[in-house]
Amino acid sequence: RRLVLMGYGSLERLQIENRPLKEPRQGEIRIKVENSGINFADMMARQGIYRINPKPPCVLGYEVSGIVESHGIGVTQPAIGTRVIGFCNNFGGWSEYALVPADLVFAMPENMSYEEGAALLVNYLTAYLLLFTFGHLQEGNTVLCHMAAGGVGHAVGQLCKTVPNVKLYGTCSTSKHEDAKAAGYKQLIDYKKSDYVKELLLLEPNGVDLVLDPLGGADSKKCYRLTKPFGKQIVYGVANAITGERRNVLRLAKTWASNAAAGKDPLALMNGNKMIGGVHLGTIMTEYYKDFAPKAVADILRWYNDGIIKPKIDSVHALEDFSDAFLRIHDRKNVGKVL
CATH class of the missing domain: 3.90.180.10 (Medium-chain alcohol dehydrogenases, catalytic domain)
Incomplete structure (x- = not known):
């Protein structure tokens, strides 16, 4: 079947x-x-x-x-x-x-x-790419991860524990805060009740070192605002495009238009001293997995055996x-x- x-x-x-x-x-x-x-x-x-x-x-x-x-x-x-x-x-x-x-x-x-x-595999390989392969996570870094209580969000929380003194922030509904904190999040913001940009800037006035963006649309522009100089915004999804079990063409169009409006030309990135990148696990595992998967999976399974994840x-x-x-x-x- x-x-x-x-x-x-x-x-x-x-x-x-x-x-x-x-x-x-x-x-x-x-x-x-x-x-x-x-x-x-x-x-x-x-x-x-x-x-x-x-x-x-x-x-x-x-x-x-x-x-x-x-x-x-x-x-x-x-x-x-x-x-x-x-x-x-x-x-x-x-x-x-x-x-x-x-x-x-x-x-x-x-x-x-x-x-x-x-x-x-999908959640932890995605988190591994975001934090280590692309993000080059270092001791003492600050990180923001949206959808903190989801599968990738939990993986990010646990993998951050492999690097000392990482300060991890997240967004999710209040009802999910307890689970997300157990995964390793220091501070959580309910995006339905608060302006997460204002809330995070109160805690980190210059922004954070690494912003993990699975949302797309207008939120991508907010993520760029929260990326501090010398920091990185890494896009790995467009969850805002999925609002129900049926395809919403109008919502899709608005999301793609907002994505384009949130884009930065190279000179803007240069002047802001920031980086924007993207991770697409599907294309990596289709075209480049032989260079990536063996070590990444070995690390993930080792951390599982060690009780870290x-x-x-x-x-x-x-x-x-x-x-x-x-x-x-x-x-x-x-x-x-x-x-």
């Missing part, structure tokens, strides 16, 4: 189908899936607004946990029967079986649950309950990962 997107649009375009098993091709592994994750990339791809939109009918889903069931030509490891996590760099994870490049399949620690495994699971849903899973994210109710 697999969850198939029949066409771009609302949840009604998704349906469960039974299809014959496919054999792994050269360099692939077939995984019997125990759990798979849901990410904002999947939400955008479902509505046809993701940078990498697979053509329907198709199966979405970037990450899975499960058991190695068979090997394609040229693959011997991980051995058949091994508990693994896998990154589906061409989607395909929302299925009882998934075909994954062998280079993107990793043995799970013995004490890691399947739920934790399916919540690991632990994925936060919001909820686990059966395949047939996919609507409930999506709506938790659409309605911004999740605290951690939805599986």
